[in-house]
Amino acid sequence: MHFDFTKxxxxNIDRLIRAALGALLIASVFFGTSWVVGLIGAVLLATAYFRFCPAYTLFDFSSNKDAAPTGE
Structure with a gap:
């Protein structure tokens, strides 16, 4: 299996949802939730920023309508 980070x-919709949810999870750490929740939020923000999700590559899925699935 090869992860191509450039694809x-x-x-866009998936990216906005990941960024908003990631920011909320990171902010919730300051109000008493576990640091693990903040770590999950940071991963969501990173995948939104880089527009690449390794889990999507494992399942040969893409929510990006401009690109072909990663298995091709």
Missing amino acids: HNVG
């Missing part, structure tokens, strides 16, 4: 597999 975006996260679409």
